[in-house]
Amino acid sequence: MAQVEATTERIVAGGAEAVFDALADYKDTRAKLLPGHFSEYQVREGGDGEGTLVHWKLQATSKRVRDCLLEVTEPTDGQLVEKDRNSSMVTTWTVTPAGEGRSRVVVTTVWNGAGGIGGFFERTFAPKGLARIYDEVLANLAAEVGK
Numbered sequence: 001m002a003q004v005e006a007t008t009e010r011i012v013a014g015g016a017e018a019v020f021d022a023l024a025d026y027k028d029t030r031a032k033l034l035p036g037h038f039s040e041y042q043v044r045e046g047g048d049g050e051g052t053l054v055h056w057k058l059q060a061t062s063k064r065v066r067d068c069l070l071e072v073t074e075p076t077d078g079q080l081v082e083k084d085r086n087s088s089m090v091t092t093w094t095v096t097p098a099g100e101g102r103s104r105v106v107v108t109t110v111w112n113g114a115g116g117i118g119g120f121f122e123r124t125f126a127p128k129g130l131a132r133i134y135d136e137v138l139a140n141l142a143a144e145v146g147k
Contacts, residue, residue, distance in 0.1 A: 002112075006130035009106040010138040011098050014145035019103040020078055020095040022145050024049035032144060035136040050074040054082075060129055088112040105141065107134045 012019055022029045027047030034041060039057045046052035052072040059065045068089070070082040080093040089111040098104040109130055 003110055004112075005108060005110045006128075006134070007106065007108040008131040008134045008138065009104060010135070010142060012103050012105055012138070012142040012145060013101060014103055015101060016078060016095050016097045016103045019105060019141070019145050020080075022141060023093050023095065023105070024072075024074070024080055026052045026054050026072070029144060030054075033137050033140040035133065035140065037133050037136075044069075046072070049080065058133075060133070105138055107138065109134070 014022075022033075025048060026043050031041050034056070037059050039059065040055065042055045044053040044055055050073055053069070054072065055067075055069050057065055057067050066084075066089070067086055069085040070091075071085060073081045073083070075081055078095045082091040082093075084090070089109060091107060091109040094106045094108075096104050096106075
């Protein structure tokens with residue numbers, strides 16, 4: 001079983017603290033950022049960064065829907081980590097300054113992939129598909145913090 005990784009990043013207008021706060025706001029802002037691939041969004045505990053427990057379904061393809069129950073931690077400044085209780089999937093959001101009034105946001109998701117031929121296709125295609133989905137989230141984030 002090989003680890004699969006998908007990464008995408010974007011420079012957004014807005015200071016690192018404001019951008020991070022928007023990402024960490026699961027109660028209000030985060031739901032606005034999610035494209036149609038996400039459904040059944042629900043904050044079950046907390047709602048602001050560390051200690052949040054959030055649920056959603058992620059439809060990565062027409063046939064593949066992942067039921068996610070994510071525990072949120074903030075291991076370091078500018079970093080949110082979402083660990084799925086239902087799988088090996090871990091998504092890390094990192095926000096750093098990128099010049100005057102701009103921030104660099106990097107989102108990386110890793111999980112233990114399948115073995116065999118199915119695993120080959122997963123390692124080949126899933127990272128690109130997931131990166132496209134998270135690129136939509138980052139575009140929505142840029143629009144939200146740029147208001």
